[in-house]
Amino acid sequence: MDRLKDKVAIVTGAALGIGRAIAIRMAEEGASVAVTDMREAEGQALADELAGRGFNARFWRLDVAREDEVRRVVDEAAAHFGRLDVLVNNAGVAGANKPTHEITEAEWDFVQAINVKGVFFCTKHAVAHLRKSGGGSIVNLSSIYGLVSAPDVPPYHASKGAVRLMSKTDALIYAPDRIRVNSIHPGFIWTPMVEGHLKTMGDVEEGKAATAALHPLGHLGEPDDIAWGCVYLASDEAKFVTGTELVIDGGYTAR
Numbered sequence: 358m359d360r361l362k363d364k365v366a367i368v369t370g371a372a373l374g375i376g377r378a379i380a381i382r383m384a385e386e387g388a389s390v391a392v393t394d395m396r397e398a399e400g401q402a403l404a405d406e407l408a409g410r411g412f413n414a415r416f417w418r419l420d421v422a423r424e425d426e427v428r429r430v431v432d433e434a435a436a437h438f439g440r441l442d443v444l445v446n447n448a449g450v451a452g453a454n455k456p457t458h459e460i461t462e463a464e465w466d467f468v469q470a471i472n473v474k475g476v477f478f479c480t481k482h483a484v485a486h487l488r489k490s491g492g493g494s495i496v497n498l499s500s501i502y503g504l505v506s507a508p509d510v511p512p513y514h515a516s517k518g519a520v521r522l523m524s525k526t527d528a529l530i531y532a533p534d535r536i537r538v539n540s541i542h543p544g545f546i547w548t549p550m551v552e553g554h555l556k557t558m559g560d561v562e563e564g565k566a567a568t569a570a571l572h573p574l575g576h577l578g579e580p581d582d583i584a585w586g587c588v589y590l591a592s593d594e595a596k597f598v599t600g601t602e603l604v605i606d607g608g609y610t611a612r
Contacts, residue, residue, distance in 0.1 A: 360592045362387035365438040367431065369421050369479060370448030372399035374548030375498065378580030379445055379587045380414070381407065386588055388443065389413035391434035395420050413438070421448045421475030424482075431482040441486035442493040443591040446476040446520075449498060451550055452512040454557045465512050472516035476523060480538075484531065492535025494591045497524045498583075499540040501606045510554070521602065528600030537599035539590050544606030545571070546578040573608030 370376040372394035384390045384407045394400040404416035417430045435441040452468035487493035503517035524540040555564035
């Protein structure tokens with residue numbers, strides 16, 4: 358219950374799916390949590406739920422693709438809780454699922470603005486607060502598709518590859534500040550995003566079974582599988598871990 362005691366965490370895209378699980382598990386482990394998302398109703402409901410359980414949590418609406426919003430929310434969260442120790446860059450979108458030659462510039466830019474620029478903006482404006490705290494942890498959600506690829510969703514795959522290398526670069530830049538930066542690479546986790554992706558491909562239940570079979574363990578992951586990885590990387594248990602990739606994929610990339 359105390360793995361993150363006295364730490365303050367900002368979690369982006371925290372209203373649903375993996376982000377929601379991360380916020381809950383971090384709060385249960387003692388962190389004060391800034392729940393951020395564009396989904397106001399769901400994000401506020403989560404913050405209220407956590408507060409109702411006696412945890413320290415507050416919701417901020419945040420579009421990570423807008424730098425002014427990112428700056429304001431990060432500064433407000435750090436001021437509200439008194440410090441910042443952990444940033445989880447979880448917000449992301451899948452984007453257009455069609456061949457590269459059919460993708461429009463707007464469809465490409467939409468994904469990069471959230472999945473790549475969002476990580477850049479949040480990291481940029483968190484660094485000063487993490488330095489003030491004497492260090493901290495940045496956890497960037499990439500994907501198995503930041504490590505390997507598949508013949509679909511080109512903008513998404515490109516964005517997650519970028520997040521992987523951004524994490525390594527920032528790990529080296531900020532190591533002297535005792536700021537650790539790592540990426541997590543989930544396999545297919547049963548979330549609204551994955552369900553939406555499968556809907557674009559036909560029958561959801563059939564697609565779910567076929568996707569589960571891609572993983573040697575034979576099933577899809579759950580949001581908590583990723584949340585516990587985030588808790589580990591945010592905690593002092595991972596004090597010697599930076600610039601690395603935590604792959605949580607049911608064996609998908611071991612082939």
